[in-house]
Amino acid sequence: MSTASESATQMRYARIAGFVYLLLIVLFMGGQFLIGHVTGSGTFAERTAHIVAGLPLYRAALVVQLLASVFTVLLAYSLYVVLKPVDEHLARLALYFRLGEAFGGLTTFVTFAALALRTEPEFAQSLGASQVKTLVDLARAADFASFNISIVFFSFGSTLFYRLFLRTSYLPRALSAFGMFASALTFVVAVTGLVMPAWGNASQVGWIPIFIAEIAIGILLMVRGARPAPATTIAG
Template sequence: MSTVTESAAQMRYARIAGFVYLLLIVLFMGGQLLIGHVTGSGTFAERTVRIVAELPLYRAALVLQFLASVFTVLLAYSLYVVLKSVDEHIARLALYFRLGEAFGGLTAIVAFAALALRTEPEFAQSLGATQMKALVDLAQAADFASFNIGIVFFSFGSTLFYRLFLRTPYLPRVLSAFGMFASALTFVVAVTSLVMPAWGDALQVGWVPIFIAEIVTGILLMVRGAQSAQAAAIAR
């Protein structure tokens, strides 16, 4: 009975994990696109004027990215439930690494503080434009560093989870292997960005494999989790 119950839980959490994989991409990329749409290009003062003009939209973009960190916890736990029967020790280690990634959501505090510096009149009056820009630049540097540090945690956790998927029927072996490669590649991108931040733009292509892997993984987990649940219901 306990085996049947555990199998049903794995099916349910596989569907949850698949959905959250896709949701995280929507949340993160949606936040990035909104931020880029609002700020655009130009001088610090020009970008600040645009942020003030569309402040609710900019705040919504920051919230979307914060929610991506929150839902990372749900994804990590769901994957742990699905894969702990394969190797509980590795699954638990992967869970801890992905939770380490989720703590990157604390940088939302820095992002909202930087936003306050740009938009609250009292800061501009007390600090002056030069000092205010320096503090905002410092906050953005902290955000950049914390993002890449979070990606290092992500890389280890994601690689381990995909390693476990190699031993399950949820994903094709080629996708699991590709997911391991894509996850390891994000480690290279993150560490290189921390060491040589000037290479940031050139390294953007390194994110493409993991986006492909996670989109396909999300779809397959939702579909195969549902199919397994239906098969179990018919068997009963």
Template sequence: MSAAYPISDSARRMARLAGLSYLAYTLAGFYITFGPIPSLSAVAGDTSLTQTLDTLFRSGFLAETVLYTFVCVSAAAMYAVLSPVSRGLALTAAFCRLIESALGATFILFKYAAFTAAVNPDLTPGFSDEQRASLVDLLRDIYGSGLYVLLIPMAVGGILYFSLFFRARLIPRWLSGWGVFTYAMVGTVSALVLLFPALRDQVMIFFLPGALFEWVAALWLLFAGIKIRNETQTAT
């Protein structure tokens, strides 16, 4: 069945907002992964925590907050762009990305609780040093494992969004197909890590193409935007 998808000037602006949001949260993710943020183990083992170390660690919380905030913004913007193609699938994708953000915010709280317990022993006066260390390890493990949980709704949302882009040809099909493949890979690897935790250290390389894709998609949406081809488009 042939169908043309009406794309307004407002939708084009929302596509650029989605690109800007992708760029913002990938930059935040880059800082979280490669920035000068000390590990929780280093902070917990520092009995005389310096102001610089404390500030650097807290900057990670700020970066994660920015990341999940812009995930929400991108979800809303992508829905506005893709709802003319399939309102139901676009709404489902948006909910998946919002679930990702909600889980991310929850796991940030677990990480902050671990950080607070580590650097403020006065808040847990009834705990021995060993008990406090065990509490920190537990909260840290919840945070670390929880990240793989939120990647699954992220992957579902990404697959749906870029499947709709592929159908509507609003961006090049090679880019849409790359997006579907990327998010399918992220979801598959995350599920494998949840099933087999020992794989965690061996699978990180599979997330690198995803990071590259989000940079390319962000720049494309921000600068090239979306467009309708002259020929009739085929809806599947």
């Protein structure tokens, strides 16, 4: 493949990566908002009634979360194509970590199982309301653990990709370094959630830097693509 063709491919995939960075934020936040909107507040029975009343919208929210995992694969591959010329081995390792994140997120089936327990009458009739609640709580705990485990994979993969960006002129070096810091911080958030779940809500502030970084980087990549400076890489 010619150098011109390789550069065109990198440019195209950089713009795809930028778009998907922004799309994933919309999908993640949109799914969370819809779930919270449908579920509302109150007792277990009241929240279940809200879900039954808004069941199509609730299912759509779960599909939105599933799509976030699917598009993570596209983001990971796009970043790999863009950054492979910098260090192919490190880029491949980052790709594998991000794929681990995506497959971890595919445990949405646990949430669908919990939804069936809450909304299909035969489960309440055969198990009893108390046991259904216990199983739904167990499914929620499994989903919470799965999410945090997937974030551990995300943290390693994202940190490595930003490390590779730091060695290029595709992004401002300060922004690449901030992306590394923000990605590493999500590891702290995830491990805190796994080790000390009671602190989970307090640690959510740790998500703010990665949201800022990915919005900024997504916009830059979508607008500029992979436009290298005269020197292809910067030692580092």
